[in-house]
Amino acid sequence: MPSPFADPIWRAEEARVVARVRAGDRLAGEQLYRAYAGPLLRLVLRPRLGDPAAAEDALAETFIAAFRALDGFEDRGAGLWPWLARIAVHKAMDVHRARARAARGCERLEAQAPPPPPETPAEALEALDEAELQAARVRAALSGLHARYREALELRFLQGLGREECARRLAVKLGTFDVLLLRAVRAFARAWEPEE
Amino acid sequence: MSDLRHAPDPDAPPTPEEEAAAAALAGALEPRAPQAVPPELAGALAALRAAAPAAPGQAAPARVLAAVPRPARWRWLLPVGGLATAAAAAALVLLVAPPRPAALPAPGRELLLAQAEAARGSPRPLERAMRGYRREVYAALRTRYGEAP
Known part of the structure; x- marks a missing residue:
């Protein structure tokens, strides 16, 4: 689905969709989800949670909270995005707090805190474009690696599979896969040079 | 690289x-x-994670859609009220509108011939034909409007 930030028709339509959700229209709720799920995952939840399953769960919790509080939403000119992004940030923090080692997890998260989500649709569009560029650079770096390293990294990070599933697909033991992944990440880190 | x-x-x-x-x-x-x-x-791990395609499931999970607010109980009265208003307006129109006229029987061939005879100076056939036609007209009026007070 095209980004809601780049689609002028969506921007004009959003207020009507929100009104329909308030009136109980589930199809309108589906529309909002499809419009904002991708940007919320890419710009807010994955940078804070990493694990794809945790990020998708937090995404669902974000929309549940948003739909329940929608009557209190007031558009201040930037549409639904800033409000949704703030909810998503809180849900990401909730995930960390709920984990067994919540205190240590929160400290590390705060120490490595990703930048705050973009406030306006224009900023979000720019951030999504930048994220796409970064993803293309990552894929380029992966293409220069040994095929087995590239496969291990794609399965574990780009497809989001667990280590057991990755080991099964590569037909290796779990411990062997862990070593393979370590070598692959180190190789990638040598090849990866983030832009300043 | x-x-x-x-x-x-x-x-x-x-x-x-x-x-x-x-x-x-x-x-x-x-x-x-x-x-x-x-x-x-x-840094490398963050870049790898961020590069994963942001493609959640095509459809919103059922539990997300279940959170869409249900319409307030009283809202179901709106269409019902609208129907009631429309029905009342239709009834009012029917009450104040003039009734449709009764459908009177068309004169038969015998009556028309009798009229022609009367025009030539022979009124007797017309009188007979009119008696029958009057009975038909009165019957149609009774059917439409009921018995005369």
């Missing part, structure tokens, strides 16, 4: 350092209770 010259053989036996580091990395990637991310790999 190619790392093929420097990459260790993927199938080479791991060193003790690699075994320890591999276990640490697996712990760092554990979703439920992550350990500290190795600092020298933090």
Whole structure:
């Protein structure tokens, strides 16, 4: 689905969709989800949670909270995005707090805190474009690696599979896969040079 | 950018350092209770995670859609009220509108011929035909409007 930030028709339509959700229209709720799920995952939840399953769960919790509080939403000119992004940030923090080692997890998260989500649709569009560029650079770096390293990294990070599933697909033991992944990440880190 | 010259053989036996580091990395990637991310790999790991396609399921999960607010109970009265209003307006129109006229029988051939005879000076056939026609007209009026008070 095209980004809601780049689609002028969506921007004009959003207020009507929100009104329909308030009136109980589930199809309108589906529309909002499809419009904002991708940007919320890419710009807010994955940078804070990493694990794809945790990020998708937090995404669902974000929309549940948003739909329940929608009557209190007031558009201040930037549409639904800033409000949704703030909810998503809180849900990401909730995930960390709920984990067994919540205190240590929160400290590390705060120490490595990703930048705050973009406030306006224009900023979000720019951030999504930048994220796409970064993803293309990552894929380029992966293409220069040994095929087995590239496969291990794609399965574990780009497809989001667990280590057991990755080991099964590569037909290796779990411990062997862990070593393979370590070598692959180190190789990638040598090849990866983030832009300043 | 190619790392093929420097990459260790993927199938080479791991060193003790690699075994320890591999276990640490697996712990760092554990979703439920992550350990500290190795600092020298933090940037690379963040880049890899961020590169994953942001493509959630095509449809919103059922529990998300279940959170869409239900319409307030009283709202169902709106269409019902609208129907009632429309029905009342229709009834009012029917009450104040003039009634449709009764459908009177058309004069038969015998009556028309009798009229022609009367025009030529012979009124008797017309009188007979009119008696029958009047009966038909009165019957139609009674059907439409009921008996005369």
